[in-house]
Amino acid sequence: MKDRQELPEDPTSTDLSPDTLAVWAGEGASLVQGATQVPVVYSAAYGYPDVDEWLDVALGRKPGHIYSRNTNPTVHAFEEKVRILEGAAAATSFSTGMAAVSNTLFGLLSPGDRVVSVKDTYGGTNRLFAEFLPRFGIDVELCDTTDHEQIEAAVAKGCSLVYLETPTNPTLKVMDIARLAVAGRQAGALVVADNTFATPINQNPLALGADLVLHSATKFLGGHADVLGGVICGGPDLVARVYHYREITGAALDPMAAYLLIRGMKTLALRIDRQNESALRIARWLAEQSAVAAVYYPGLETHVHHDVAARQMRGYGGMLSFMVEGGFEAVKRVLPRLRLAHRAANLGAVETIAGPPATTSHVECTAQEREAMGIPEGLIRYSVGIEDAGDLIADLEQALAVA
Numbered sequence: 001m002k003d004r005q006e007l008p009e010d011p012t013s014t015d016l017s018p019d020t021l022a023v024w025a026g027e028g029a030s031l032v033q034g035a036t037q038v039p040v041v042y043s044a045a046y047g048y049p050d051v052d053e054w055l056d057v058a059l060g061r062k063p064g065h066i067y068s069r070n071t072n073p074t075v076h077a078f079e080e081k082v083r084i085l086e087g088a089a090a091a092t093s094f095s096t097g098m099a100a101v102s103n104t105l106f107g108l109l110s111p112g113d114r115v116v117s118v119k120d121t122y123g124g125t126n127r128l129f130a131e132f133l134p135r136f137g138i139d140v141e142l143c144d145t146t147d148h149e150q151i152e153a154a155v156a157k158g159c160s161l162v163y164l165e166t167p168t169n170p171t172l173k174v175m176d177i178a179r180l181a182v183a184g185r186q187a188g189a190l191v192v193a194d195n196t197f198a199t200p201i202n203q204n205p206l207a208l209g210a211d212l213v214l215h216s217a218t219k220f221l222g223g224h225a226d227v228l229g230g231v232i233c234g235g236p237d238l239v240a241r242v243y244h245y246r247e248i249t250g251a252a253l254d255p256m257a258a259y260l261l262i263r264g265m266k267t268l269a270l271r272i273d274r275q276n277e278s279a280l281r282i283a284r285w286l287a288e289q290s291a292v293a294a295v296y297y298p299g300l301e302t303h304v305h306h307d308v309a310a311r312q313m314r315g316y317g318g319m320l321s322f323m324v325e326g327g328f329e330a331v332k333r334v335l336p337r338l339r340l341a342h343r344a345a346n347l348g349a350v351e352t353i354a355g356p357p358a359t360t361s362h363v364e365c366t367a368q369e370r371e372a373m374g375i376p377e378g379l380i381r382y383s384v385g386i387e388d389a390g391d392l393i394a395d396l397e398q399a400l401a402v403a
């Protein structure tokens with residue numbers, strides 16, 4: 001069972017700006033009968049009356065599709081769009097972001113391998129590190145996220161995979177991808193970076209030295225909080241290894257989900273530009289409020305790694321978090337008063353979304369585990385939507401009055 005990943009070359013030139021690529025890239029080969037939009041191809045399998053041709057496609061000697069658990073035309077167009085925006089040679093997709101993370105780790109690691117990562121990865125990823133990988137004899141060392149010397153020392157002890165996520169969820173810590181990619185390469189390790197928060201509009205980890213970049217497409221890529229998906233991009237051999245694992249585990253992206261992701265991505269650059277601008281303005285405003293004990297946003301000059309963020313990001317993103325005076329009790333008073341935010345376990349949408357880590361990013365962890373990870377209970381994670389920033393600030397002002 002072997003499907004071709006490559007289809008006829010897309011006519012879109014990578015010399016174009018990301019704004020243009022988000023609209024056009026990856027779609028050309030999938031348009032049929034004059035349609036201007038990628039069709040949703042709902043076919044479980046693809047028929048070949050000519051057995052020789054069938055064999056050629058099945059063995060990867062000719063482009064084409066065999067079975068939609070492996071490849072599908074709509075899904076392929078989505079993968080191509082992300083691949084081109086990330087400047088990668090290959091891409092493959094998954095049913096969710098966690099399927100992308102878990103299939104990448106289980107597809108590339110074996111018993112006896114060692115992984116180095118950090119304490120602040122997304123809660124689901126942290127569960128894989130703390131609970132599931134060790135069960136398969138894979139050793140995981142989780143370092144302090146902001147202590148790059150400690151991470152480099154852990155990598156230098158020898159490891160097979162370095163797993164980065166930057167900016168982190170929910171405290172917006174920033175990791176120096178170029179520096180840690182050098183450490184990984186010196187140790188002969190693969191370097192994987194979760195780029196969900198930054199998106200390819202703000203940051204391209206492969207250009208900074210990572211071997212693989214992954215996304216929860218559920219978030220900013222889709223952008224409308226109505227679809228789940230995941231994607232990884234990188235070199236052909238690595239992506240093929242993960243693709244092979246995914247075609248067997250079966251965590252394939254559904255064609256309708258791929259269609260919604262393609263449609264959402266057409267406005268990716270527009271949305272991210274707006275969200276970058278609004279989040280910076282809101283973070284600066286929050287930093288001046290007496291009801292706010294701390295603001296976490298890489299665009300603030302006071303952020304511990306603002307210099308690294310300024311070097312590796314083109315924009316600081318739509319995610320921020322802040323700590324209200326009065327801890328979790330104050331969070332419980334403030335959140336219900338917000339009029340312009342869904343109180344929900346999601347992020348990256350056109351609507352603003354707010355919530356505490358205890359019910360969002362780190363719902364899988366106990367209060368003690370969150371404390372050990374340095375995630376305060378008085379924190380509110382705020383995903384800035386595309387609304388008017390002035391309206392959002394006014395909404396936060398009236399809500400914080402009860403903190």
Ligand SMILES: Cc1ncc(COP(=O)(O)O)c(C=O)c1O
Nearest residue numbers: 096097098122169196216218229
């Ligand atoms: C940074 C990051 N990576 C991965 C995931 C997992 O994505 P999904 O919910 O699509 O499985 C999330 C989810 O919030 C996330 O924030």
